[in-house]
Amino acid sequence: MELVSYSIDTEIPASYAEKLLDFIHYKFILPQQQRFREITRKKSETGSYLSYSVLDAGGNHLLQVEVTASTPVEVRIKPLVEQISDTFVEEAKQDVVIALQLFEEKVRKTTLYFAWREGEKILPEATNRGEKSLQRVFLETQVMLFILFTVLAIFLFASISAYYPDKIWITPLVLIASQLVFVIFSPRFIARTADWHITKENPTITILKYILPLKEGAEIGKTYTKEQLLQIKKEIYEEILASRGEIDCESAHKVFGKYGIECQPENLTLKKVNVYALVKKTADIFGYSVPKIVISNTMLPNAAASGSSPNNGLVLITTGLLVQLEEEEIQSVLGHEFGHLKGRDPLLLYALTSGEFFFRFYVLLPFFPFMLNPFLFIFYFWLVMTLIFFIAKFFEARSDLVSAIEIGKPQILASALEKIGFQRLLYERTPSFRLQEWVGLDPHPPIYFRVSRLEKLRAPVKIKYPLLQSIKDVLSGFFATI
Incomplete structure (x- = not known):
């Protein structure tokens, strides 16, 4: 070699x-x-x-x-x-x-990030996404809906049993219909919680980054307290960005001087990302119209696709992803998300979870009433959840392949996964943790498996049946860890 x-x-x-x-x-x-x-x-x-x-x-x-x-x-x-x-x-x-x-x-941890879209309010990135819980529910394959509706089912079942016992049979129908409405209209729900909507007329996100200089002898990441950083950012927003829309060392000196910080031009960088162009380029490759595009201003690097079909789709991107990845890597990640839309994964998982719910209500509980035992039901629920999340790994692996086939850059997607999943990659060096990743309640296969699989592909990637190949690869990867 x-x-x-x-x-x-x-x-x-x-x-x-x-x-x-x-x-x-x-x-x-x-x-x-x-x-x-x-x-x-x-x-x-x-x-x-x-x-x-x-x-x-x-x-x-x-x-x-x-x-x-x-x-x-x-x-x-x-x-x-x-x-x-x-x-x-x-x-x-x-x-x-x-x-x-x-x-x-x-x-x-000692870097100030500022992101904005021209013509709209400059917003600080979120440090607590509690108010964005809808995004977490609908992101990716939407498996979390299964948990949400199971809890709702227990509540609805108890309520109808108490007040309308003769109507108990309609409970599954109401829940399944409600879940379908959530799946179909999930793009609208997510769009309402997003920070910015990207359009052809206003396509660019601007990200300004300033790495605070180290104090003499200080350790990286421990130079300033969290409270100090938040206060510095607040003053930068209020005194400079809100009025001028831009920043340089000369204008920042007034704020930095209060904290004994010397502004170093080499630590100040500006990055503009034409998000609309990246998404449109990806959509053109897939032969789809441009979906709705929204930005969530958080440093957690992530992207997600939602919707029942490519024509009813939405793509969400976080500013953290725009900061940490290069444009080629972002496009490969978008290719993965378009793979979910192409495969109609939200609808497939809706059908899977709905089928389990009907089986549980109309077959399991009537013919095996002992399953109402709390311990048995918890065990059954854990087993079903593990199985559903494992099946979801087929769809995630398929989306990796679809990105490799359509975008044609499997190694670039592997590089992106290494960057945004580096902590899991480190933990997965331990065999026991690898097995935990395979059977855990996460729709994604382990990072080491995804990266290794992509690294072995050579463009142009030609795979006739990506889903069947992904099922085979996921099963092989799982059994290799046992």
């Missing part, structure tokens, strides 16, 4: 490059000496770099990795043995991505 060289885009300014190497060295590499040895720090004409070797379980040196302190971050992986598994190389790549994302997450 030959030398592998590549670069990783990063949010951090050049002034933080040495701090990044310090973090990887002392916070990621040294605590895992069973995996890493021969750790050295050197300086060259191209800058400082960190070098270390990667070991296998037997202590054999398999790879030498060099990480250069630059923006973007440069990485070189050199095999130390003739025959080496691709799995080891991919894991070594992921080590750098995970360490970089852990560092960036710490930097974000």
